[in-house]
Amino acid sequence: QSVLTQPPSASGTPGQRVTISCSGSSSNIGSNTVNWYQQLPGTAPKLLIYSNNQRPSGVPDRFSGSKSGTSASLAISGLQSEDEADYYCAAWDDSLNVLFGTGTKVTVL
Amino acid sequence: QLQLQESGPGLVKPSETLSLTCTVSGGSISSSSYYWGWIRQPPGKGLEWIGSIYYSGSTYYNPSLKSRVTISVDTSKNQFSLKLSSVTAADTAVYYCASQVGYCSGGSCYVSALFDPWGQGTLVTVSS
Numbered sequence: 001q002s003v004l005t006q007p008p009s010a011s012g013t014p015g016q017r018v019t020i021s022c023s024g025s026s027s028n029i030g031s032n033t034v035n036w037y038q039q040l041p042g043t044a045p046k047l048l049i050y051s052n053n054q055r056p057s058g059v060p061d062r063f064s065g066s067k068s069g070t071s072a073s074l075a076i077s078g079l080q081s082e083d084e085a086d087y088y089c090a091a092w093d094d095s096l097n098v099l100f101g102t103g104t105k106v107t108v109l
Numbered sequence: 110q111l112q113l114q115e116s117g118p119g120l121v122k123p124s125e126t127l128s129l130t131c132t133v134s135g136g137s138i139s140s141s142s143y144y145w146g147w148i149r150q151p152p153g154k155g156l157e158w159i160g161s162i163y164y165s166g167s168t169y170y171n172p173s174l175k176s177r178v179t180i181s182v183d184t185s186k187n188q189f190s191l192k193l194s195s196v197t198a199a200d201t202a203v204y205y206c207a208s209q210v211g212y213c214s215g216g217s218c219y220v221s222a223l224f225d226p227w228g229q230g231t232l233v234t235v236s237s
Contacts, residue, residue, distance in 0.1 A: 035223050047225040090222040098158035098222045
């Protein structure tokens with residue numbers, strides 16, 4: 001497996017909860033931690049969640065991460081307009097490779 | 110505060126070698142806690158890891174690019190560099206450098222998929 005699988009899009013109205021899934025295998029998500037990145041339009045990706053569920057300083061607590069088996073999820077609760085961005089999961093693969101997810105575009109309706 | 114900045118030609122001819130440098134400021138590239146990575150993003154597409162290097166020279170490369178990639182480090186200049194040979198239009202992308210959590214100890218190395226921070230990125234177009 002050369003990528004982690006994410007839904008191409010997700011959407012919600014302001015204040016709603018949106019969840020993004022990231023599916024992998026035993027050699028990546030199943031045995032290593034998952035990190036999430038937010039990429040606002042025209043900018044470089046930014047670390048959003050690390051080690052499955054940890055938020056870096058400055059990241060709002062409406063963002064949360066979880067992992068179970070070979071899948072991980074990113075949840076955005078209380079969706080805001082500034083959350084409109086692309087989101088990527090990433091994990092180390094035991095084949096000595098960094099895998100990124102296929103990316104999910106979040107739209108605030 | 111760690112900052113990274115990519116530099117290099119924005120246009121490369123097909124079959125030639127793409128060369129980029131990442132300058133690290135606000136910290137030492139010889140830190141024992143970090144690898145230094147290259148990631149690229151073709152226009153309108155997702156992220157692809159290219160490879161990473163430790164200050165000691167330990168490298169990891171994406172298996173799909175390994176035959177064409179060389180990453181090196183210059184600790185005296187606090188820089189690391191990417192060379193990608195035999196480029197085609199498919200190599201057109203925004204290239205990012207980033208600090209990557211990882212370390213080597215006692216002959217073993219650990220690398221993660223935790224990249225923070227990232228440089229702003231530089232667009233490289235492959236065209237004649």
